[in-house]
Amino acid sequence: xxxxxxxxxxxxxxxxxxxxxxxxxxxxxxxxxxxxxxxxxxxxxxxxxxxxxxxxxxxxxxxxxxxxxxxxxxxxxxxxxxxxxxxxxxxxxxxxxxxxxxxxxxxxxxxxxxxxxxxxxxxxxxxxxxxxxxxxxxxxxxxxxxxxxxxxxx
Amino acid sequence: xxxxxxxxxxxxxxxxxxxxxxxxxxxxxxxxxxxxxxxxxxxxxxxxxxxxxxxxxxxxxxxxxxxxxxxxxxxxxxxxxxxxxxxxxxxxxxxxxxxxxxxxxxxxxxxxxxxxxxxxxxxxxxxxxxxxxxxxxxxxxxxxxxxxxxxxxxxxxxxxxxxxxxxxxxxxxxxxxxxxxxxxxxxxxxxxxxxxxxxxxxxxxxxxxxxxxxxxxxxxxxxxxxxxxxxxxxxxxxxxxxxxxxxxxxxxxxxxxxxxxxxxxxxxxxxxxxxxxxxxxxxxxxxxxxxxxxxxxxxxxxxxxxxxxxxxxxxxxxxxxxxxxxxxxxxx
Numbered sequence: 001x002x003x004x005x006x007x008x009x010x011x012x013x014x015x016x017x018x019x020x021x022x023x024x025x026x027x028x029x030x031x032x033x034x035x036x037x038x039x040x041x042x043x044x045x046x047x048x049x050x051x052x053x054x055x056x057x058x059x060x061x062x063x064x065x066x067x068x069x070x071x072x073x074x075x076x077x078x079x080x081x082x083x084x085x086x087x088x089x090x091x092x093x094x095x096x097x098x099x100x101x102x103x104x105x106x107x108x109x110x111x112x113x114x115x116x117x118x119x120x121x122x123x124x125x126x127x128x129x130x131x132x133x134x135x136x137x138x139x140x141x142x143x144x145x146x147x148x149x150x151x152x153x154x
Numbered sequence: 155x156x157x158x159x160x161x162x163x164x165x166x167x168x169x170x171x172x173x174x175x176x177x178x179x180x181x182x183x184x185x186x187x188x189x190x191x192x193x194x195x196x197x198x199x200x201x202x203x204x205x206x207x208x209x210x211x212x213x214x215x216x217x218x219x220x221x222x223x224x225x226x227x228x229x230x231x232x233x234x235x236x237x238x239x240x241x242x243x244x245x246x247x248x249x250x251x252x253x254x255x256x257x258x259x260x261x262x263x264x265x266x267x268x269x270x271x272x273x274x275x276x277x278x279x280x281x282x283x284x285x286x287x288x289x290x291x292x293x294x295x296x297x298x299x300x301x302x303x304x305x306x307x308x309x310x311x312x313x314x315x316x317x318x319x320x321x322x323x324x325x326x327x328x329x330x331x332x333x334x335x336x337x338x339x340x341x342x343x344x345x346x347x348x349x350x351x352x353x354x355x356x357x358x359x360x361x362x363x364x365x366x367x368x369x370x371x372x373x374x375x376x377x378x379x380x381x382x383x384x385x386x387x388x389x390x391x392x393x394x395x396x397x398x399x400x401x402x403x404x405x406x407x408x409x410x411x412x413x414x415x416x417x418x419x420x421x422x423x424x425x426x427x428x429x430x431x432x433x434x435x436x437x438x439x440x441x442x443x444x445x446x447x448x449x450x451x452x453x454x455x456x457x458x459x460x461x462x463x464x465x466x467x468x469x470x471x472x473x474x475x476x477x478x479x480x481x482x483x484x485x486x
Binding site: 059060063064067080081087090091093094095096097098099100101102103104105106107108109114115116117118129132133145146147148149150 | 355356360361363364365366367368393399401403405406407409410412413416417419420423445448449452453456457470471474476478479480482483484485486
């Protein structure tokens with residue numbers, strides 16, 4: 001894992017939210033790809049991590065991303081019923097519901113963590129979704145909570 | 155209580171003499187007040203040391219996987235020992251969970267169910283004495299408890315005042331799975347407000363919640379006693395000690411402690427029976443239940459079911475419905 005805390009921003013001049021997006025290979029990543037090949041513009045605030053299925057996403061990935069200093073996290077997979085592996089997203093949905101709620105409970109701003117279903121045909125929707133997420137994160141400003149302050153030895 | 159203890163000793167001695175079980179796991183007195191230790195009886199004589207009182211906080215189900223699973227590297231056909239265990243409501247529910255998770259075989263166990271009216275939270279009792287340390291505790295008639303501190307301070311309290319959080323909200327006083335039962339079953343208290351603590355915490359402003367969470371986890375010394383005490387923590391390699399990826403850095407950074415506590419609570423999802431063994435085991439008196447119960451509350455309200463109540467129903471996170479709630483999603 002690269003040290004994402006490097007170059008962490010403060011609200012004000014020049015700060016841009018940094019968002020990590022976990023996208024499932026079969027739908028959301030293809031949706032993002034479609035946005036790309038269709039030349040639909042969206043801001044470059046997102047770092048995409050491709051995963052085989054939303055069921056592959058360990059909810060600790062989200063916590064770890066926040067600890068690494070990311071300002072926002074987006075998790076996206078196939079719509080229910082469309083999972084390439086039949087039910088990966090349906091198992092994942094239960095885990096995500098619990099993790100989202102737990103993070104808010106301990107005091108992490110709910111605006112930092114986002115979930116959405118995006119299909120491979122929804123290129124325009126993917127771009128619009130990102131615009132919304134980026135805007136929400138921009139409004140609450142740079143992440144300050146649960147960030148690791150000690151530099152990790154690798 | 156003492157009547158149950160007598161019956162328990164007698165039955166365990168018989169079971170060991172008959173050879174129904176090879177060993178029996180129960181509780182014995184500990185050297186510190188308001189605690190008990192785990193006792194393994196291997197002969198009828200050993201059974202004499204067994205106790206049953208309001209200090210039997212540990213969850214004995216946590217010992218079963220190690221005793222019953224084939225040891226790694228064992229060659230040939232593995233026959234687990236016949237293990238007897240005394241189970242209060244929560245322990246029996248943990249046993250059900252472990253059977254469903256294929257961690258222990260049902261046939262290798264002989265379960266003596268005991269109805270339980272709740273266990274003492276020694277941290278809570280200790281706090282009643284102020285900064286002084288608790289040195290002596292004595293059970294009096296009428297469910298009263300006398301506490302004595304190092305500075306000579308004495309206090310008498312009702313047992314109900316110092317029960318573990320989970321015991322106050324207990325919905326399973328009796329064992330759900332047992333080969334035989336000792337003592338009269340205790341009827342469930344249906345009118346108890348469950349998850350009151352969670353709701354109260356959730357209603358506080360987010361800043362306050364963040365402050366409390368930080369204060370709570372900052373006391374953690376990462377001894378992992380909560381994990382060791384928990385029957386659900388049977389993983390051969392815990393995420394806390396994994397090195398690739400290294401979820402939790404070996405640092406004094408608060409964020410690493412937070413990650414451990416969030417991860418630990420999350421891994422209990424749909425499996426925690428709120429037995430309070432982790433709370434009782436924590437040397438720092440961290441309110442681990444604050445997180446556990448949050449997850450329990452969400453599991454119950456979103457997915458329903460009663461954890462560990464039946465052998466047939468799959469665990470909440472091992473099943474799904476097409477109609478599961480999507481209210482948490484930005485764009486469903």
